[in-house]
Amino acid sequence: MRLRDLSIRAKVLVTGLGALLFVLGVGALASFRYWEREQFALTAEHAVLAARALRPGIEGALAHGQVGAARRQLDALVARPPAAGYRVVLNDGRVLVASRRPEEGLPRSGTPLPDPWDIPTDGLTLRGRGESAASVVVPLAGVGGGRATLELLLDTRRINAAIRRGRSFGLALTTVLGIAYAVVLGLMLEREIMAPLWQLKAGLARASAGEAGVRVGLERKDEFGRLGASVDALLAKEERSQQLAVTRGRALAEQAGFAQVGALAAQIGHEIKRPLAGIQSAIELISQEYAMSDGERGLLTRVEDQLQQVDRTVRDLLSLAKPVGLNAQPAHLSSIVDAALVRVSGTPGADHVTVIRGYDPADPELVVDSGRLEQAVTNLVGNAIEAMPEGGVLRVTTRPAEGGQELVVADTGVGIPPKNIDQIMKPFFSTKPHGTGLGLALVARIVEAHGGRLWVESQVGRGTTFHVILPPTPPASQGATP
Numbered sequence: 001m002r003l004r005d006l007s008i009r010a011k012v013l014v015t016g017l018g019a020l021l022f023v024l025g026v027g028a029l030a031s032f033r034y035w036e037r038e039q040f041a042l043t044a045e046h047a048v049l050a051a052r053a054l055r056p057g058i059e060g061a062l063a064h065g066q067v068g069a070a071r072r073q074l075d076a077l078v079a080r081p082p083a084a085g086y087r088v089v090l091n092d093g094r095v096l097v098a099s100r101r102p103e104e105g106l107p108r109s110g111t112p113l114p115d116p117w118d119i120p121t122d123g124l125t126l127r128g129r130g131e132s133a134a135s136v137v138v139p140l141a142g143v144g145g146g147r148a149t150l151e152l153l154l155d156t157r158r159i160n161a162a163i164r165r166g167r168s169f170g171l172a173l174t175t176v177l178g179i180a181y182a183v184v185l186g187l188m189l190e191r192e193i194m195a196p197l198w199q200l201k202a203g204l205a206r207a208s209a210g211e212a213g214v215r216v217g218l219e220r221k222d223e224f225g226r227l228g229a230s231v232d233a234l235l236a237k238e239e240r241s242q243q244l245a246v247t248r249g250r251a252l253a254e255q256a257g258f259a260q261v262g263a264l265a266a267q268i269g270h271e272i273k274r275p276l277a278g279i280q281s282a283i284e285l286i287s288q289e290y291a292m293s294d295g296e297r298g299l300l301t302r303v304e305d306q307l308q309q310v311d312r313t314v315r316d317l318l319s320l321a322k323p324v325g326l327n328a329q330p331a332h333l334s335s336i337v338d339a340a341l342v343r344v345s346g347t348p349g350a351d352h353v354t355v356i357r358g359y360d361p362a363d364p365e366l367v368v369d370s371g372r373l374e375q376a377v378t379n380l381v382g383n384a385i386e387a388m389p390e391g392g393v394l395r396v397t398t399r400p401a402e403g404g405q406e407l408v409v410a411d412t413g414v415g416i417p418p419k420n421i422d423q424i425m426k427p428f429f430s431t432k433p434h435g436t437g438l439g440l441a442l443v444a445r446i447v448e449a450h451g452g453r454l455w456v457e458s459q460v461g462r463g464t465t466f467h468v469i470l471p472p473t474p475p476a477s478q479g480a481t482p
C-alpha cells in the first residue's frame with residue numbers, strides 16, 4: 001500500500017509520528033553524547049585535582065626513597081572513587097610503585113604513556129579505547145633521577161552506570177513525550193481535520209439525499225472554512241436550479257388541474273361578474289342621486305371597496321382560467337416594468353417603500369405580450385410592497401442572463417417561511433386576510449407561456465427575491481398572435 005492510498009488520518013499520523021521520532025531520536029542522541037562527555041570530564045577533573053594535590057608529597061617521599069610513605073598516600077587516594085588504581089612509572093618505562101604489587105619492578109605494559117616531559121604539570125586525561133579505559137597522568141619531578149609519571153586509573157564503572165541510568169531515564173522520558181505528542185496530535189487531527197471533514201461529508205450526504213436548504217455551515221477561518229463556504233455556495237446554486245425546475249414542473253401540473261377547475265372557475269366568474277356590475281352601477285347611482293349623511297356615505301364607500309375586491313378576485317380568476325394566448329410584440333422590458341411600477345404607486349403602503357431601479361443599459365427588445373407581462377410584474381411588485389408594511393426597499397433590476405433577460409424583484413420585507421415556499425405558487429394560497437392567492441399562480445402561468453423561468457429565494461425577516469428569465473422570443477407554439 002502506498003502512502004497516497006492511506007486516509008488523511010493515517011497519513012497525518014504516520015508523517016507526524018515519523019517526524020516526532022526523528023526529532024526526539026536526534027535530540028536524545030545528541031544530549032546523551034553531550035551528557036556522557038560532561039560526566040566523564042567531571043570525573044577526570046576530580047581525579048586530576050586529587051593527583052595534583054598529592055604530587056608534592058609523593059615527589060618528596062620518592063626523592064628520599066620513602067616508597068612506603070608514597071604508597072600510603074596513594075593507597076589513601078584510591079580508597080575513594082573515582083580513582084581505582086595507580087602506578088608510578090619511571091623514565092625508562094619501569095613501574096616503581098603500583099596498586100597491584102606484582103607490576104612493581106617490571107616494565108609497564110599496555111597503551112604507552114606520553115613522554116613525561118610532554119605532560120603539562122597540570123596533568124592530562126587519557127581516554128583509551130572503550131569506555132572502561134580511562135586514566136589521569138601527572139608528571140613527577142626528581143624521581144629516579146629524572147621525570148616520572150604518576151598514572152591514576154579511573155573507576156569508569158561508576159561513570160558507565162550513571163550513563164546507563166541517564167539513558168534509561170532519557171528513553172523513558174522520550175517514550176512518555178512521544179505518547180503525549182501522539183495523543184495531542186490525534187486530538188488536533190480529530191478537531192482540526194476530521195471534524196470539519198465529517199461535517200462536510202454529512203452536509204453533502206443530506207443534500208444528496210434530497211433534503212432542502214442544507215448548508216454545511218463550517219464557520220472557520222482556515223482552508224476548511226473556505227471549502228465549506230464554496231460547498232455552501234454550490235449547494236445554494238444547485239438548490240436554485242432545483243427550485244426553478246420545481247416551479248416549472250408545478251406550473252405544468254397545475255395547468256393540467258386547471259383544465260377542469262379552470263372551466264368551472266370561469267363559469268362562476270362570469271356568473272358573478274354580471275350581477276357585480278349591476279350592484280356597482282346601482283351604488284354609483286345611489287351616491288349621486290340621494291342626499292346622505294357622512295356616516296351613510298362612509299358606509300357606502302366601504303361597500304364600494306369590498307365590491308372592488310370581489311371584482312379584482314373575479315378578474316384574477318378569469319385571467320387565470322383563460323388559456324394564456326400571447327399577443328407578442330417587440331418591447332423593452334424596462335418600459336413594461338416602469339408601467340407596472342406606476343400601477344402600484346397608488347396602492348396603500350407604496351409611499352413607505354423606496355424603489356431602486358437598476359435597468360440593463362443595453363435593454364434589448366424582447367418579443368413579449370406587454371399587457372400580460374405588465375400584469376405579472378404588477379403582481380410581483382404589489383406582493384413586495386405588501387410584504388413591507390413598515391416600509392423598506394424594493395429593488396427592481398433587469399440584466400442579461402443565460403437564456404434571455406432576467407428580471408429581479410427584491411424586497412426587504414417579511415420573507416417567506418420555508419414551509420410556505422412550496423405553496424405560494426398554488427392558486428388560492430394566501431397568507432393575507434384579503435388575499436386571493438391568485439397573483440403568483442398567474443405570474444407563473446404568464447412566465448411559462450413566454451417560455452421563461454421563475455424562481456424565488458427568501459429569508460424570513462430579511463426579504464424575498466423573485467427571479468424571472470424571459471427568452472428573446474416566446475416558444476413557437478405561443479409566438480403567433482391569437
Ligand code: ADP
Binds near residue numbers: 436
Ligand atoms: P396574495 O398576494 O393574494 O396573497 P399571491 O399568489 O400573490 O397571493 O401570493 C401568495 C402568498 O405568497 C402571499 O399570501 C404571501 O404569503 C406570499 N408572498 C408572495 N410574495 C411575497 C413577498 N414578496 N414577500 C413575502 N411573501 C410573499
Ligand code: MG
Binds near residue numbers: 382440
Ligand atoms: Mg398577490
